[in-house]
Amino acid sequence: MLLKLVFISLKYLSPSIDVAQVSFHISQIPVEPSFIPHSSSISYGDLFKWCETRQAFIATDYRMDVKAAQRLQLSAVVVQPQKIGRTFGCRLGMSREPRRLRVFISAKLSSTIRRRTATVEVACSYDNIPASILESGNHHSHLDEDLILKNRSQEIQPYLNGRCIYLVGMMGSGKTTVGKIMSQKLGYSFCDSDALVEEEVGGNSVADIFKHYGEAFFRDKETEALHKLSLMRRLVISTGGGAVMRPINWKYMHKGVSVWLDVPVEALAQRIAAVGTNSRPLLHYEAGDAYTRTLTRLSAIFEERSEAYANANARVSLENIAIKLGQRDVSELSPSAIAIEALEQINSFLKGEEGYYAEC
């Protein structure tokens, strides 16, 4: 079951508190069925452990107080869940005096209860300041995402050991957007293999290379670019959507860790239709309106490539992230949320690699 809790930005601890600075980040904690939000049945110890591993926040009860939190150099969030019919609420109190933030969270168990997710409504107050003034709701503050990205990056660094990360996926899947975030957090450089090809071919755009020299020529140049990149270290590489189709390219990509950004074709078509298909020569053929045309072509291309994408070491499914975060539409997922999932999937892959347990 997923129990959603609130992460509270530590910014509020500033003595000259500005209520507008208080922000909430609703996140999800994967919890065991025994964590059903009853004060009696929640294992705080396990919840505590979960928080500790993520270095994000600490949840405890009043008696466990703040000692453990201090040990971890975190502020304590006091959670007192209570069940009220089909609704459960948590009263959160911040333990740092004299400033005391009180937050009331009421979480309605929605009709998705059978799928074991809960939607959360947040109401909050700071002393007499009404809840409506405070930033609240299903909001991901950049600060919190930044912190998570930083922590996840630190977790995988020792096991990556300077190896490159190759992002694979359909055109428009976010390889460039997400790759730039990942590279920044990992302290890696970012490289777009299409850009390397363009540079090799005298600064011609990919669309021009296709037009003047043909796709086969482009693919050869792409393989050369991947070969060059495979000799380098500490890069996040955004590969062209078709790079997965040549086995030789996998030989190069397997020198690093490959991650498939798996985005539903409908979402890809929406993104690409919004920016136009000029730079994507493989989408120039179909008739109809921009969205339908793009969707038809993308669906056919995905059909041919899905097996090849599955060769990647890790898969980042936007549908799975949306389920995890309780969002209905994958288009609501921020690039940072996707980057976080990518780092988590890389972590799982690295931990499964032979030799990991021996090293630990």
Ligand SMILES: Nc1ncnc2c1ncn2[C@@H]1O[C@H](COP(=O)(O)OP(=O)(O)O)[C@@H](O)[C@H]1O
């Ligand atoms: N998570 C996202 N939500 C909405 N739009 C996105 C997201 N990620 C990328 N985009 C947009 O989709 C388009 C394609 O993204 P890009 O990163 O260039 O993909 P790729 O490198 O895989 O072709 C860009 O216009 C980008 O701004």
Ligand SMILES: O=C(O)C1=C[C@@H](OP(=O)(O)O)[C@@H](O)[C@H](O)C1
């Ligand atoms: O899917 C493909 O075959 C292609 C994707 C493009 O890269 P992006 O995935 O970065 O758009 C580019 O390499 C070329 O237009 C071919």
